[in-house]
Amino acid sequence: MSGKSLAILVVSPHERSGTTLIARLFADFFRIAGQAPLLFDTDAQRPKFSKYFPDATLVDLGTTKGRMSLFDTLPVRTLQPKVVDVTHRAYSDFFTLVRDIDLIAEARSNNVEPVIVYVPHYVADDFERGFRLRAYFDCEFMLAENAYLGPAPEELHRVNAYWALKAHPVRLQLPALDPMAISLLEDERVSISEFLLTSVPGYQPPPGERPPLPLAYLSFDARSKIRNWLKPTLREVQRAVHLVQTRQETPVSEPQPF
Amino acid sequence: MAKETKRSGSSGGKQKPAVIIVGADKGGVGKTTVARTMLDYFAAKNVLTRAFDTESPRGTLKRFHPRVTEVVDLTQVADQMKVLDTLHTSEVKVSIIDVRAGLLSRTLKDMTDVGFFDAVENREFKFALFHVLGPSVASLSEIEDVMPFTENGEYFVVKNHINETNFFEWDQDTYDRYFKRSRRATHEISVPKLNEMAYEQVEIAGVPFVSFAQNKNDKNQKADYSLVLRGYVRTWEKAIHEQFDNAGLMDWATEGAQAS
Numbered sequence: 001m002s003g004k005s006l007a008i009l010v011v012s013p014h015e016r017s018g019t020t021l022i023a024r025l026f027a028d029f030f031r032i033a034g035q036a037p038l039l040f041d042t043d044a045q046r047p048k049f050s051k052y053f054p055d056a057t058l059v060d061l062g063t064t065k066g067r068m069s070l071f072d073t074l075p076v077r078t079l080q081p082k083v084v085d086v087t088h089r090a091y092s093d094f095f096t097l098v099r100d101i102d103l104i105a106e107a108r109s110n111n112v113e114p115v116i117v118y119v120p121h122y123v124a125d126d127f128e129r130g131f132r133l134r135a136y137f138d139c140e141f142m143l144a145e146n147a148y149l150g151p152a153p154e155e156l157h158r159v160n161a162y163w164a165l166k167a168h169p170v171r172l173q174l175p176a177l178d179p180m181a182i183s184l185l186e187d188e189r190v191s192i193s194e195f196l197l198t199s200v201p202g203y204q205p206p207p208g209e210r211p212p213l214p215l216a217y218l219s220f221d222a223r224s225k226i227r228n229w230l231k232p233t234l235r236e237v238q239r240a241v242h243l244v245q246t247r248q249e250t251p252v253s254e255p256q257p258f
Numbered sequence: 259m260a261k262e263t264k265r266s267g268s269s270g271g272k273q274k275p276a277v278i279i280v281g282a283d284k285g286g287v288g289k290t291t292v293a294r295t296m297l298d299y300f301a302a303k304n305v306l307t308r309a310f311d312t313e314s315p316r317g318t319l320k321r322f323h324p325r326v327t328e329v330v331d332l333t334q335v336a337d338q339m340k341v342l343d344t345l346h347t348s349e350v351k352v353s354i355i356d357v358r359a360g361l362l363s364r365t366l367k368d369m370t371d372v373g374f375f376d377a378v379e380n381r382e383f384k385f386a387l388f389h390v391l392g393p394s395v396a397s398l399s400e401i402e403d404v405m406p407f408t409e410n411g412e413y414f415v416v417k418n419h420i421n422e423t424n425f426f427e428w429d430q431d432t433y434d435r436y437f438k439r440s441r442r443a444t445h446e447i448s449v450p451k452l453n454e455m456a457y458e459q460v461e462i463a464g465v466p467f468v469s470f471a472q473n474k475n476d477k478n479q480k481a482d483y484s485l486v487l488r489g490y491v492r493t494w495e496k497a498i499h500e501q502f503d504n505a506g507l508m509d510w511a512t513e514g515a516q517a518s
Binding site for chain 1: 453454455456485487488492493
């Protein structure tokens with residue numbers, strides 16, 4: 001195994017695709033695995049991802065300095081994984097810059113493997129875009145299907161790009177979560193990794209520490225719903241990450257039991 | 259004599275020497291920037307090129323391309339000989355002269371006096387003028403002044419958008435009239451704006467644009483330039499080189515090289 005690391009780029013051409021939630025899941029998965037991922041929120045107008053992770057870097061891709069703070073860090077050789085929540089507003093500019101600066105080659109030369117996690121809506125255009133994205137960039141690609149967005153309509157079955165991406169070997173399938181639980185998870189005070197670790201029955205905070213805030217106000221029912229969604233979802237993230245890590249001969253992230 | 263690059267070149271006996279003058283009568287329009295992109299262009303095409311920097315004694319072009327550039331004072335006979343008398347003997351067939359600000363008309367007149375344009379007319383040399391324009395109407399009158407010198411050569415109008423200026427947009431007709439009057443074809447090169455921070459960092463690095471894009475310092479060792487800024491430079495220079503290609507610069511400069 002080499003000293004490679006992953007740079008997870010969570011992208012969607014549309015808003016309300018769940019990119020921030022997916023980016024959180026990756027970030028929290030790495031944290032549960034005892035790693036300290038470098039996190040980037042590219043939505044300078046309406047930051048969300050960085051609200052959950054105060055140590056995340058907020059990047060304004062509209063400025064040269066902002067672009068440098070992200071793209072000069074992403075290819076840096078480090079064993080820490082990196083997770084970027086790419087706002088839909090910067091989607092085109094982001095990939096234009098990735099192409100122009102040849103980020104993939106630069107990252108590879110530093111043992112960093114970029115992974116494009118693409119979250120489409122169930123419309124033909126999104127699958128065609130994803131298909132072109134996968135063809136253009138010679139790096140790991142992961143199709144993320146968010147059940148929250150509903151089932152694929154019948155007409156999409158006539159689109160070649162849809163079947164091409166559905167057949168992609170690395171996929172991430174997020175199960176649906178009911179709207180009430182979603183609103184709870186969207187609470188900026190809720191940390192997925194802390195929630196999982198502390199919601200285990202019989203959990204006792206380390207001596208001298210108070211239990212994290214989220215559990216203090218969530219009902220037992222709500223906690224149960226979230227936990228029942230989070231566990232299989234994080235296992236799905238774990239499966240997808242392990243698949244990429246195995247393909248890339250990268251050390252496998254081993255999380256604590258959750 | 260300027261030192262020559264070690265790259266293999268397309269030079270040969272049947273290739274006529276090509277002289278490219280990059281100039282303007284106005285200062286600060288980016289002549290040296292254009293000359294630098296041109297040196298990178300020919301180097302990328304493996305064409306041996308030498309350059310003369312007339313910004314004596316400082317030499318901005320020489321700072322970025324020291325191996326192929328010599329600082330000369332074209333008002334001095336000795337330096338005129340250094341440039342022109344070696345055109346036939348040098349193995350390097352492409353010579354780029356970066357003319358100091360404000361000296362373009364005078365340089366062209368001096369070259370007339372020494373018979374350079376007669377030689378061009380007799381097809382002993384090929385000549386191209388890259389006339390870098392500023393956005394003002396004064397630049398338009400420059401066109402009238404210098405165009406007669408390009409009768410037997412090639413004339414490239416270069417609009418350098420380095421300052422993000424709008425060129426003659428207020429009166430495109432005036433601009434067009436200058437060229438209609440000349441009743442001859444001109445090539446137009448539009449140099450896009452390069453990100454200020456990228457431009458500044460290349461200045462500080464003191465290396466050719468291509469070296470900066472390849473993350474190399476002046477000793478050709480790996481440097482630590484910003485990936486983003488390198489990307490800006492690479493994309494910017496690629497856009498200019500595409501325009502050189504479209505204008506047929508490479509074919510013009512190396513015509514006859516294949517036969518040899």
